[in-house]
Amino acid sequence: MVAGGLALVLLLGAAYAAGDRFAGEPATAHAPGPTASGDPHLDTEDGHDHGAHEGTEGEPAVYDPGAAPGPQFRARDATLTPTPPGREHRITLTVRESVREVAPGVRQRTWTYNDMLPGPTLRGRVGDRFVVTLVNEGSTGHSVDFHASQVAPNAQMRSIKPGEQLTYTFTAQRAGAFMYHCGSAPAVHHIGNGMFGAIIIDPPRLAPVDQEFVLVQSELALGPQDGLARLGKLYRAEYDAVTFNGYAGQYRFAPLTATTGSRTRIWVVDAGPSAPTSFHVVGTVFDTVYKEGAYVLRPDDTSGGAQSLDLAPAQGGFVEFAFPAPGEYPMLTHRFADATRGASGLFQVAPR
Incomplete structure (x- = not known):
């Protein structure tokens, strides 16, 4: 410590x-998660069954709040970089899967944007145009939903299959600290596996x-x-x-x-x-x-x-x-x- x-x-x-x-509460066993069943809430839009590969075999890993990370630990830099110049921002978000440490001694298989958990923080101003290329190098369907955008979800937020890509274009019309995430069904699993990030649109006249x-x-x-x-x-x-x-x-x-x-x-x-x-x-x-x-x-x-x-x-x-x-x-x-x-x-x- x-x-x-x-x-x-x-x-x-x-x-x-x-x-x-849990602050003195003893560990309790969790019921196993759902298994493959054909339930549409468990399947992605490309038919990949999350219940079949979510890892229901074996006991879940246990987080120990008193444990310390090992010598290879490197903290995520929380510093926010300045707002980039220019009024158009071109970004590539590549979906990849990898095993990473998410707590001391706890490793999970994650789905990420650009090998980052959370994904890269994006930043701009009101009126800026974002051109985002989503590339799916994962094993199931994925997508991206920018809460800072105002677009038709069935077009730019649609799921793409492994090996596919799409271009998501929007103009930021409102300021705020927004979330972006994978919206492929079930979204709770994609977010829970690491597919989220922040996009910051500066308020006008933001003080230094x-x-x-x-x-x-x-x-x-x-x-x-x-x-x-x-x-x-x-x-x-x-x-x-x-x-x-x-x-x-x-x-x-x-x-x-x-x-x-x-x-x-x-x-x-x-x-x-x-x-x-x-x-x-x-x-x-x-x-x-x-x-x-x-x-x-x-x-x-x-x-x-x-x-x-x-x-x-x-x-x-x-x-x-x-x-x-x-x-x-x-x-x-x-x-x-x-x-x-x-x-x-x-x-x-x-x-x-």
Whole structure:
């Protein structure tokens, strides 16, 4: 545990340090997921049966909140890059399958865009045109649904078979922190296996800040080691771990860094597929809150402050603040059961 982990132990309870799965609740056996049955809710549009390959054989992997990652661990860089120049953005999203570590000692077979979990963060301005080429190198049908777009779903969001590709073109007409994801049936399985990401469309006259971060929260419904997520658990919203940027608890082991007095903006997108969040940074008060395309609080409102950013699945926004002093500041969802399951981390703040 890194320095500052004591603060998280105090917040999340002794079970975090001891490694209990649910803050002291004993592990329970899960019923096996659905099997191949011809049920259209289990099949993709190209006829691939998810019940047959979701990994119902063997016991699901177990997330231990007290475990530490191995020497090969590398945290996802949460820094948000500046808005790219130009008004047209051409992007290729390639669907691939791979086994990766999603929590200390826990490996799952994931479906991803560009070998990233979550997929790459896209960014632009209102009025920008996006030309996205989707390439399917997976073993089943896949698609992409940009929540920032206004298009006919049966055309640009349609599933494509392995080996196929399509071009998805849209102009961003509204600002916000949006989700994108695979919408092929059953969408809950495609999202649960890693097919999601964030697309940020800057609000007009977005104020400059010293540093920006992006956190995408999502749940893990673990299947067997090296297997796919359990579809039955996803249908029942029975998840084992919760992540920021695809790996449970990663910023406890590789804290984000900042300096005192620096203006900080954190974008948050809740990718779900089912759990809400209440994002909070301990020891701070947010003076700016932007949620679902609108400012809830602005810094010129000197009489008010906010303690959290609440988001339902498929919602997004940002908060702004400045760290008041050097030290270690926990960040987490204030839905504490999910913070215990991995949706927590640290900021290490140095003097300016």
